[in-house]
Structures are given as structure tokens and as C-alpha cells.
Amino acid sequence: MNSQIRYLMCPPDYYDVDYVINPWMEGNIHKSSRDRAVEQWHNLYKILKEHAIVDLVPPQPGWPDMVFTANAGLVLGDRVVMSRFLHKERQGEEPFFKQWFEENGYKIYELPKDLPFEGAGDALLDREGRWLWAGYGFRSELDSHPYLAKWLDIEVLSLRLIDERFYHLDTCFCPLTDGYLLYYPAAFDSYSNRLIEMRVAPEKRIAIAESDAVNFACNAVNIEQVVVMNKASDALKARLSEIGFQLIETPLTEFLKAGGAAKCLTLRVTEPIREEVHANMPVESRIVRMEGHLLDAGLINRALDLVVDNGGSFQVLNFQLGEQRQSTSRAEIKVSAPSHGVMEEIISQLIDLGAVDLPEDERDAKLEPVTVAGVAPDDFYVTTIYPTEVRIQGQWIKVENQRMDGAIAVSQTPQGWVARCKLLRDLEVGEQVVVDVQGIRTIRKTESREKRNAEEFSFMSAGVSSERRVELVVEQVAWELRKIRDAGGKVVVTAGPVVIHTGGGEHLARLIREGYVQVLLGGNAIAVHDLEQAIMGTSLGVDMKRGVAVRGGHRHHLKVINTIRRYGSIAKAVEAGIIKSGVMYECVKNNVPFCLAGSIRDDGPLPDTQMDLLKAQAEYAELLKGADMILMLSSMLHSIGVGNMTPAGVKMVCVDINPAVVTKLSDRGSIESVGVVTDVGLFLSLLVQQLDKLTSPYTAKVS
Numbered sequence: 297m298n299s300q301i302r303y304l305m306c307p308p309d310y311y312d313v314d315y316v317i318n319p320w321m322e323g324n325i326h327k328s329s330r331d332r333a334v335e336q337w338h339n340l341y342k343i344l345k346e347h348a349i350v351d352l353v354p355p356q357p358g359w360p361d362m363v364f365t366a367n368a369g370l371v372l373g374d375r376v377v378m379s380r381f382l383h384k385e386r387q388g389e390e391p392f393f394k395q396w397f398e399e400n401g402y403k404i405y406e407l408p409k410d411l412p413f414e415g416a417g418d419a420l421l422d423r424e425g426r427w428l429w430a431g432y433g434f435r436s437e438l439d440s441h442p443y444l445a446k447w448l449d450i451e452v453l454s455l456r457l458i459d460e461r462f463y464h465l466d467t468c469f470c471p472l473t474d475g476y477l478l479y480y481p482a483a484f485d486s487y488s489n490r491l492i493e494m495r496v497a498p499e500k501r502i503a504i505a506e507s508d509a510v511n512f513a514c515n516a517v518n519i520e521q522v523v524v525m526n527k528a529s530d531a532l533k534a535r536l537s538e539i540g541f542q543l544i545e546t547p548l549t550e551f552l553k554a555g556g557a558a559k560c561l562t563l564r565v566t567e568p569i570r571e572e573v574h575a576n577m578p579v580e581s582r583i584v585r586m587e588g589h590l591l592d593a594g595l596i597n598r599a600l601d602l603v604v605d606n607g608g609s610f611q612v613l614n615f616q617l618g619e620q621r622q623s624t625s626r627a628e629i630k631v632s633a634p635s636h637g638v639m640e641e642i643i644s645q646l647i648d649l650g651a652v653d654l655p656e657d658e659r660d661a662k663l664e665p666v667t668v669a670g671v672a673p674d675d676f677y678v679t680t681i682y683p684t685e686v687r688i689q690g691q692w693i694k695v696e697n698q699r700m701d702g703a704i705a706v707s708q709t710p711q712g713w714v715a716r717c718k719l720l721r722d723l724e725v726g727e728q729v730v731v732d733v734q735g736i737r738t739i740r741k742t743e744s745r746e747k748r749n750a751e752e753f754s755f756m757s758a759g760v761s762s763e764r765r766v767e768l769v770v771e772q773v774a775w776e777l778r779k780i781r782d783a784g785g786k787v788v789v790t791a792g793p794v795v796i797h798t799g800g801g802e803h804l805a806r807l808i809r810e811g812y813v814q815v816l817l818g819g820n821a822i823a824v825h826d827l828e829q830a831i832m833g834t835s836l837g838v839d840m841k842r843g844v845a846v847r848g849g850h851r852h853h854l855k856v857i858n859t860i861r862r863y864g865s866i867a868k869a870v871e872a873g874i875i876k877s878g879v880m881y882e883c884v885k886n887n888v889p890f891c892l893a894g895s896i897r898d899d900g901p902l903p904d905t906q907m908d909l910l911k912a913q914a915e916y917a918e919l920l921k922g923a924d925m926i927l928m929l930s931s932m933l934h935s936i937g938v939g940n941m942t943p944a945g946v947k948m949v950c951v952d953i954n955p956a957v958v959t960k961l962s963d964r965g966s967i968e969s970v971g972v973v974t975d976v977g978l979f980l981s982l983l984v985q986q987l988d989k990l991t992s993p994y995t996a997k998v999s
């Protein structure tokens with residue numbers, strides 16, 4: 297027996313499963329056998345007494361879980377941080393444990409009342425005493441960790457639990473003597489797993505299988521080379537013995553029914569301090585404010601979910617609900633993250649949702665110079681489609697040329713500060729670029745509920761529409777097209793060759809002829825197949841009138857490319873009378889600018905196809921400027937390219953037969969985009985029919 301090591305246990309006189317506060321308790325209320333529990337507890341007590349001193353805290357009627365003394369508090373040296381139980385079912389244990397620590401001369405630290413922390417159940421010392429592993433996610437709050445670091449003067453490494461069966465850190469994680477670690481990796485998020493891998497060498501990590509984890513193999517008591525647990529598989533036994541541990545199995549099945557085993561039933565109350573170890577707490581906190589229709593637009597839920605999903609935790613400090621139908625709500629949220637990297641990820645996503653720093657916390661954006669042309673400083677802020685502002689010398693500056701996936705370059709001009717979205721490749725040496733996530737905000741329109749509903753109704757709201765809704769969407773797109781044309785606005789169409797193969801070419805040509813389209817963007821293929829149809833009557837060798845393959849038709853498109861190459865451009869071929877109809881013909885005849893961006897799979901290419909991709913991107917961006925609406929017709933490649941260049945506020949309609957493509961393109965988190973899963977030929981034919989109805993004298997009279 298080692299007289300330097302002491303444990304605290306609580307006899308199971310009142311132990312039972314009386315309520316459900318974890319998944320193990322479900323279906324087990326009053327199902328545990330008192331006699332068996334007493335016997336199992338005594339067996340464990342006896343084993344521990346052979347290796348250490350065991351003190352007892354008197355059990356209390358009405359507090360059945362007091363038997364799990366691991367949750368009494370966390371001890372280091374002569375200090376104890378008392379638990380603050382999350383569930384009221386256990387809060388009554390707190391004074392009894394506190395009394396025991398007081399009577400035994402510990403210096404007591406108590407967390408604020410509303411900050412849950414469940415003691416050594418969620419905080420485990422590295423057995424070499426180098427640092428403290430602290431869990432959060434279910435019972436303990438991340439915000440409790442900085443207190444542990446301060447009070448116990450130790451480095452705290454925060455680990456996030458993600459499997460509710462392993463609700464306390466000690467259910468899936470057990471540091472062992474000599475720096476070994478027994479753990480169940482699937483119980484942690486990827487950030488935590490990386491942290492574990494950074495701190496514990498591969499040969500010291502014993503990752504256990506789920507079958508061992510559910511037997512609570514990690515809920516083990518380790519005293520020097522001895523490991524005591526409920527049960528272990530042969531493989532785990534072999535592994536532990538290989539590295540010199542003596543495994544003692546002692547069944548604790550009655551306690552498993554309440555979600556605990558050996559470690560939960562004990563608290564080590566002698567933990568030596570290493571003098572050279574000091575506090576280090578990477579947990580960061582920030583307070584942000586959100587304003588708008590937080591509840592009915594679901595913004596607050598999205599914000600809080602994204603904080604947790606990314607490994608942070610939050611506390612809503614203040615929530616003012618809009619009192620009138622029109623008025624907006626306002627929330628102040630304290631966000632905590634286990635490291636600066638995680639905090640940056642969370643805050644950049646919160647900025648996308650319109651969150652801003654509290655005015656009293658506002659700081660200027662951080663700037664760093666470009667040192668290599670075309671390369672941003674590490675940690676640069678990646679832009680989104682939303683209108684953005686950056687704070688420079690106390691002033692909020694609007695970012696120009698807003699687009700996603702760029703960097704923000706800031707420069708001083710005689711007129712003042714200018715901030716611009718720039719692509720990485722356009723960054724010049726010496727330019728100042730915004731890094732980190734401070735001093736940045738996105739501007740969200742907080743339209744009135746009525747206006748938003750009307751907009752959403754008239755534009756179907758963001759989302760993928762099912763076949764049944766196609767006609768309704770077509771009707772609304774037709775209205776929009778009419779409205780934009782009549783107001784002299786700008787509609788950009790991105791189209792793939794499927795438009796031609798599905799017979800939609802004549803409809804698109806008509807839209808161009810009738811002034812509904814101001815710009816056409818696509819690749820080599822839409823033009824090649826349209827020209828093939830115009831010159832040879834086939835599309836990919838299929839006769840478009842009879843629907844049958846033509847002999848030798850597979851060569852048609854190459855012959856067409858060759859012809860256009862002979863003339864030098866599509867426009868010259870139109871001029872020469874070689875092309876008399878089709879999409880490209882209408883573009884030329886109606887002075888509708890087009891840009892054909894090249895790709896690796898292009899045949900030819902046509903002389904008009906821009907094979908310099910950087911130039912093609914620049915031409916696309918130029919032609920997209922000022923667009924009111926973009927119709928994306930069955931070209932994943934070009935539509936995604938266009939989507940990335942387009943700021944929020946431009947209406948987008950994406951038509952594709954593949955729901956995944958539609959979801960990707962229309963899921964911009966803005967109300968102006970709508971997806972239609974349907975055949976593009978059918979969509980275009982319905983669209984021209986609808987436009988015909990709108991312009992027929994009958995409809996005109998009725999409306």
C-alpha cells in the first residue's frame with residue numbers, strides 16, 4: 297500500500313437509479329440490485345485499500361449519485377475546485393462534499409453559480425503532472441477551464457466530448473503512469489483528437505475499441521502500475537500487460553446502469569504539484585452582438601449551433617426581443633473557444649451571419665503586408681458574398697468589389713482609406729491585407745417582416761424546389777424577366793451544352809432575340825453544339841428534328857469548329873451567312889456580349905473561346921457587373937464559377953437535373969437564390985410559354 301496516495305469514496309447506502317440524466321440511466325430506473333451494488337462497491341474498496349489509503353464521505357439519503365465521488369471536485373495539492381453540477385438532481389450533493397473538504401483542511405475554490413463544472417469527472421491530471429486535461433460539451437462549460445488554470449496554476453488542455461454516452465471526460469479518457477493514455481478517440485471532436493495526438497506520442501496512446509469503451513474500460517483507477525476497471529477485452533489486457541501494467545478487473549455492472557464505474561466511484565485527493573508547471577490557458581472569449589429578426593429568421597439558432605458545431609461554447613448574456621411586429625431583436629453572446637484558431641473559425645462564420653463586436657470591444661482590423669506577390673499573409677480573412685466593412689483607425693470602411701474567396705487589401709489614398717476585395721493572385725508586394733477576424737463586420741439588411749415575406753414569396757425563398765413547384769417558379773421567373781427587361785436591367789445567362797441537347801436552344805435563342813438576356817456566359821461546348829445545330833441540324837450527331845443519330849454525326853461538331861476557325865470568329869461566320877439561327881447567332885445579331893471560357897476537355901477550340909483562364913475569369917467578372925439576375929442553366933462548372941464572383945443581392949435561378957448541384961448553387965444563405973431541379977429543355981420551354989402568356993393581349997387586359 298502506498299500511504300502517499302489517498303482516495304475518497306462514498307458507501308452506496310442510498311445508491312439507486314432514481315432519474316435519467318444520461319443515456320445509461322434510460323430504462324434502468326430502480327433496476328439495479330442493491331445487494332449486488334453493495335458487493336461490487338466493497339470489492340472495489342478492498343482492491344484500492346491494498347494499494348492506497350481510502351477515506352469515506354458519509355452518504356446522504358436523497359442523493360443516490362453521491363457514490364460517484366469523482367464529481368465532488370478537483371484536487372491539486374491542498375486546493376480543491378468544487379463542482380457545480382449541471383443537473384438539479386445532483387446539485388444537493390455539493391454542500392456535503394464541501395463540508396468534507398473543509399474538515400480535511402483543503403483550500404476551497406468555488407465557481408460562479410451558473411457555470412457548470414463536474415469535478416474530476418471532467419478534469420484529469422496528466423499522471424506526470426505536466427498539465428490538466430479538461431472536458432466540455434455535455435456537463436462542464438468551457439468557460440470553467442480558465443478558472444481551473446488560474447486557481448490551480450496549471451496548463452489546461454480543453455477536450456470536447458461529442459458522444460453523449462461518454463458525457464464525462466473520465467468515461468472515455470484515462471491518463472496512466474509514465475505518460476500513457478487510455479482513450480476512446482471517437483468520443484472527441486477532430487480538434488481534440490489532434491490536440492491529444494500533439495501531446496501524447498503514438499507509442500504512448502492506447503486507443504480502445506467501442507466494445508471496450510461501452511464496458512467503461514477508460515473509467516479506470518490507475519495507481520502506479522496497477523489499473524483497476526470493470527472489464528477489458530483480451531486485446532486490451534494484452535496491450536496493458538505488454539507495457540507493464542497489472543490489470544485488475546472487478547465487475548461494476550450495477551453502477552454502469554447509472555453511467556459510472558471504477559473511476560467515477562473514486563476521487564484521488566492527493567495530487568502532487570510540480571513546481572515548474574504554471575498556468576497556461578489557451579481558452580479565449582469574445583462578446584459579439586447580433587441584431588435583426590433573430591428568432592423568426594432562425595438566425596440565433598444558426599449562430600449558437602455553429603458555435604457548438606465548431607468546438608466552442610456560448611453564453612447568451614442578454615436577449616432583447618423586438619416588441620413590435622416590425623422591431624428587431626438584439627442579443628449579446630459570449631463565445632468561448634479552446635484556442636485562437638477555433639475562435640477565428642467561429643467568429644468568421646458569425647461575421648457571415650452579421651454578428652459584430654460590442655461597441656465597447658470594437659477594435660481596428662489587423663493588417664499585415666504582402667511580402668510575396670500573389671500570396672496573402674497567413675491567417676488572412678477570406679471574404680464572403682456579403683457586403684463587408686473593416687474598421688481602420690476607428691472608422692468603418694466599406695469593402696469594394698465584394699466577392700467571395702478573396703482577401704481584403706487596404707490602402708491609403710488622398711481621399712482616405714480604401715478597402716478592396718482582391719483575388720490572391722492580384723495581391724502586390726507591400727499591400728496591407730486584413731488578417732485575423734477582428735474589426736470586420738458584414739452588413740445584413742434587416743427588412744421588415746412583411747417586406748421579407750413578400751420578397752420570399754415572390755422569389756420562392758432560398759431552397760430547392762420539387763417538381764411540383766417547377767411551374768410556379770417558372771411563372772415567377774417570367775415575371776422577373778419581364779420586370780427587369782422593362783426597367784432596362786441586366787440578366788446574365790450561364791449555359792451548358794445540355795441546353796442544346798434537350799431542345800432548349802431555340803427557346804434560349806428566343807429569349808436573347810426578345811431582349812430578355814443581356815450577357816451570355818458559358819464554355820466552348822454550348823457554342824459548339826449550338827453552331828452544330830444551326831449549320832448541320834444535329835446536336836452531338838443527333839438529328840434534332842427526328843431524334844435519331846445521323847451516320848457519321850459524331851464528327852459534325854468537329855467539322856463545325858473547323859468551319860468557324862476558317863472564318864476567324866463566330867461573328868464573322870454570322871456575317872458571312874454561314875450561321876442563320878441559334879443562340880450564338882442571336883447574341884451576334886442583338887449585340888449581346890458573350891464570353892466562352894475554355895476548359896481541359898474542349899475540342900478545337902472555337903476561335904472565340906478564351907483559353908487563358910485568368911483572362912476568362914476577368915472577362916466573366918466584368919460582364920457580371922451590375923447584373924440584376926443570373927439564370928444558371930445546366931452547367932455546373934460555369935455556374936459555380938459565376939456564383940463565386942457574385943455578391944449577395946443578385947437574384948440567382950439555378951436549373952439542373954441533379955439536386956446536389958442545385959443545392960450547392962442555391963445554398964448561399966441569401967433569400968435571392970432559388971434552385972429548380974428539372975430538365976433544362978423543359979424549363980426553357982415552360983418559360984417561353986409563360987412569357988407568351990404575359991404578353992398576350994388577353995392577359996394584358998385582365999391584369
Ligand SMILES: NC(=O)c1ccc[n+]([C@@H]2O[C@H](COP(=O)([O-])OP(=O)(O)OC[C@H]3O[C@@H](n4cnc5c(N)ncnc54)[C@H](O)[C@@H]3O)[C@@H](O)[C@H]2O)c1
Nearest residue numbers: 792819820821895898899930931932933952953954975976
Ligand atoms: N466538345 C467540347 O468542346 C466540350 C464538350 C462538353 C463539355 N465541354 C466543356 O466542359 C466544361 C464542362 O461542361 P458542362 O458545363 O457541360 O458540364 P458540367 O458537368 O459542369 O455541367 C453539366 C450539368 O448539366 C446537368 N444536366 C445534365 N442533364 C441535364 C438536363 N437534362 N437538364 C438539366 N440539367 C442537366 C448536370 O447535372 C450537370 O450539373 C465546359 O467548359 C464545356 O464547355 C467541352
